[in-house]
Each structure stands twice: as structure tokens, then as C-alpha cells.
Amino acid sequence: xxxxxxxxxxxxxxxxxxxxxxxxxxxxxxxxxxxxxxxxxxxxxxxxxxxxxxxxxxxxxxxxxxxxxxxxxxxxxxxxxxxxxxxxxxxxxxxxxxxxxxxxxxxxxxxxxxxxxxxxxxxxxxxxxxxxxxxxxxxxxxxxxxxxxxxxxxxxxxxxxxxxxxxxxxxxxxxxxxxxxx
Amino acid sequence: xxxxxxxxxxxxxxxxxxxxxxxxxxxxxxxxxxxxxxxxxxxxxxxxxxxxxxxxxxxxxxxxxxxxxxxxxxxxxxxxxxxxxxxxxxxxxxxxxxxxxxxxxxxxxxxxxxxxxxxxxxxxxxxxxxxxxxxxxxxxxxxxxxxxxxxxxxxxxxxxxxxxxxxxxxxxxxxxxxxxxx
DNA sequence: GTCTATAGTGGGATAGAC
DNA sequence: GTCTATCCCACTATAGAC
Numbered sequence: 415x416x417x418x419x420x421x422x423x424x425x426x427x428x429x430x431x432x433x434x435x436x437x438x439x440x441x442x443x444x445x446x447x448x449x450x451x452x453x454x455x456x457x458x459x460x461x462x463x464x465x466x467x468x469x470x471x472x473x474x475x476x477x478x479x480x481x482x483x484x485x486x487x488x489x490x491x492x493x494x495x496x497x498x499x500x501x502x503x504x505x506x507x508x509x510x511x512x513x514x515x516x517x518x519x520x521x522x523x524x525x526x527x528x529x530x531x532x533x534x535x536x537x538x539x540x541x542x543x544x545x546x547x548x549x550x551x552x553x554x555x556x557x558x559x560x561x562x563x564x565x566x567x568x569x570x571x572x573x574x575x576x577x578x579x580x581x582x583x584x585x586x587x588x589x590x591x592x593x594x595x596x
Numbered sequence: 597x598x599x600x601x602x603x604x605x606x607x608x609x610x611x612x613x614x615x616x617x618x619x620x621x622x623x624x625x626x627x628x629x630x631x632x633x634x635x636x637x638x639x640x641x642x643x644x645x646x647x648x649x650x651x652x653x654x655x656x657x658x659x660x661x662x663x664x665x666x667x668x669x670x671x672x673x674x675x676x677x678x679x680x681x682x683x684x685x686x687x688x689x690x691x692x693x694x695x696x697x698x699x700x701x702x703x704x705x706x707x708x709x710x711x712x713x714x715x716x717x718x719x720x721x722x723x724x725x726x727x728x729x730x731x732x733x734x735x736x737x738x739x740x741x742x743x744x745x746x747x748x749x750x751x752x753x754x755x756x757x758x759x760x761x762x763x764x765x766x767x768x769x770x771x772x773x774x775x776x777x778x
Numbered sequence: 779g780t781c782t783a784t785a786g787t788g789g790g791a792t793a794g795a796c
Numbered sequence: 797g798t799c800t801a802t803c804c805c806a807c808t809a810t811a812g813a814c
Contacts (some may be wrong), residue, residue: 427779448806448807448808449807449808449809450806450807450808458779458780458781459780459781459782460807460808460809461780461781461782461783461809461810461811462779462780462781464808464809464810465779465780466779469808469809470807470808470809523749523752523754524752525752525753526752526753526754527753527754550767551760551763552760552763552764552766552767553767555746555755555759555761555763555764555767556742556746556764556765556767556768556771558745558749559742559745559746559749559764559768560738560741560742560745560768561745562745562748562749563740563741563742563743563744563745563746563748564737564738564741564745566744566745566748567705567740567741567744570705570706570707570708571707571708571709572705572708572709573737577737578733578734579737581733581734581737582734582737582738582741583738584734585732585734585735585737585738585775586738586741586742588775588778589738589771589772589774589775590771592771592774592775593767593770593771593774596770609797630788630789630790631789631790631791632788632789632790640797640798640799641798641799641800642790642791643791643792643793643798643799643800643801644797644798644799646790646791646792647797647798648797651790651791652789652790652791779814780813780814781812781813781814782811782812782813782814783810783811783812783813784809784810784811785808785809785810785811786807786808786809786810787806787807787808787809788805788806788807789804789805789806789807790803790804790805791802791803791804791805792801792802792803792804793800793801793802793803794799794800794801795798795799795800795801796797796798796799796800
């Protein structure tokens, strides 16, 4: 369970700090996520945070872990759905998570990951549904890239204001399903 | 011609400043691109730059324009090639430009564009080759998203170190070509 | 585990003289 | 068009008292 893992890894106070950081990030974006602001929202001073986390990067890493756990859960739930094709369900889940949590999503994808500092198996768990749906490693990577590209261009406001993003998704899903049927 | 456009829009001194900024960005990345550093590389002081550009953002915008001009030229050249399929050629050109100029590429795609401040027709020119090759707007957007996703995940170091990125590109190109043949 | 105080760094931008 | 001087901002992080 997601909650159990998080709870087991973090002391209660650390979890409160991560939660405060998350709310700041979600509400006001990455530039608002400063140690001062996190501390202030908890009624403490910034230096006190360093008794709980060695540096800011470690705190951000916890947010990334939360993002992976939540998106993995969303993908697993999508794969369990029978109403639509697996690829279609996964695409909707991917886009849905990214749009609901754009700043966390960007944090998760904007830079190289320190794989060795993530909970064992977490990356695999998040990637497995797509790999299963696509049936090949190369196909799964292409599918991930397509979904990421659609999502990040949307989040970054790079499609024209009147662009039919739904249609682009449908075209992409169609292409992936034809690849799958090879 | 790219050079003519740039030359017409910028005074010689402004062009020198843009060129210095570009070299810093390409060599040392976005965090190195500061007004102080740009000035120092030109043998001047930071405040003097503000006689040429009203703010840092305006200078960055010139770099984005350069990126669009160069990548548009690369796409046009790729489309003129007859050796491979158009989609394949464009994919290679897209990846090639992004890998050769990762920091400029990130600058071009990381945030919303102030469309009204770009030279008229530039965005259209950069997008046209892909639109032509895909034959539909939705297909072109899916193709752009796929290419962008593959490229930005590669640049950001998000594929496993031993991942076969060439194979992911081949799978993606195959999917797009099947979509094209609808 | 929290505080105060502070170090140390870096950034964008402006005023006014030359 | 360039300079010097300066402002103001913000950040991460540490030391040491309580």
C-alpha cells in the first residue's frame, strides 16, 4: 500500500513537512517551493527543517516518490478497467494525473532521477502497466514518450489556444494500437 | 534567409550580445545564462546590457527565435531529402537538432511562447514540414508530441542508461507511418 | 526539535556620471 | 554606449543557544 510505504519510511514530522511542501508546490509551483516557505507554512523557521532533511533536494525527492506512487496506482486502476482498450485507459489515466498535478509531474520528469534513492521497485511498478499494454519494450518507450510529449506540451502551454488536444490524443492512441497489433 | 531576417531585426551590437548569450547557454546551460556572465564575456558590465535589451526575458526570446529559425531550416532540408520516408527524415532532423542544441531546445519548449513577439510566420514555418508529412492536424500534433517526448526524455536523462533509444524511435516512426496511411 | 543570528552566494535591475 | 555604485531581493545552509 502506498500509505504504508510512506508511513514506514518517514517519521510523522517528516511526513508533515512533505505534505506542506506538496501543497505549496501544487498550489504555487516550483518557484514557490523554498525552505522558508515550507517552514513558514508549518509555523517554524527554515533552519529547523534541516533537522529533518539534510537538504532541499532530499525533500523534493520525497515529493517525486509520492508522485510515482500515486501515478502507479492510477495506472494499475486504469489497467483493471474493462470498458475501453488498455492503451486508451492508460492514456486517459496518464493525462488525468498530469493535469491534476502538473507541478509534481514536472518535478518527476524534468531531470535525471537518482534511481538508487527511490524505493526499490517503484519505477518498475510505475512502468509495468504500459509495458504490459504495449507488449514490447520499444513500443512501451514510444508510448511513454507520446504520452509525456502530449502532456508536457499541454502543461507548458505549447499547443495553440484553440488546438483540439483530445483529437491529438485520439490520433496518438490509434497509432499506438496499430503498433501493438504487429 | 535566416541571417537576413536576424540582421534586419537586430543592430550589430544586439546581435553580438545574442551570440554571446547563445554560446554561454550552449556550453554551460540555463543556470549559467546570467546578465553578468553575458556582459563579462563581451568585456562589459551587466548594466550596459540594459541599453540594448529592456530585460533578460527579451534576450532569451532572441535565443528562442534563433532556435526556431535553425530548426525550421533543418526540417525543410530533411523534407527535401528523398532517401528515406518523409516522416523518418523529419524524425532524424528533429532529434538531431535537439541533441545538438539541448539547452536551446529546452528554452524553446519549457514555457508558453509569447506568440505575438515572434517574427510573423516563424512558428508556422517551423510546424509546416511536419503538418505536410502527416497530412492531418491531429496527426501532426501527435507526431510532434512523440518527437518531443522522445527528445526531452533523452535530454533529461530519463531513459535507463542501457535503453535502446533508436529502437524506441523506430517503433514511434512505424506507428506514425501507419497513422499516416489511413 | 526549535530558535536566533548569520554566513555566503547569487541574481535582476536602476540612477546618474562620463 | 559604457561605466561605477548601489539597491533589493531571494535562496540554501550552518553554528550554537535553549
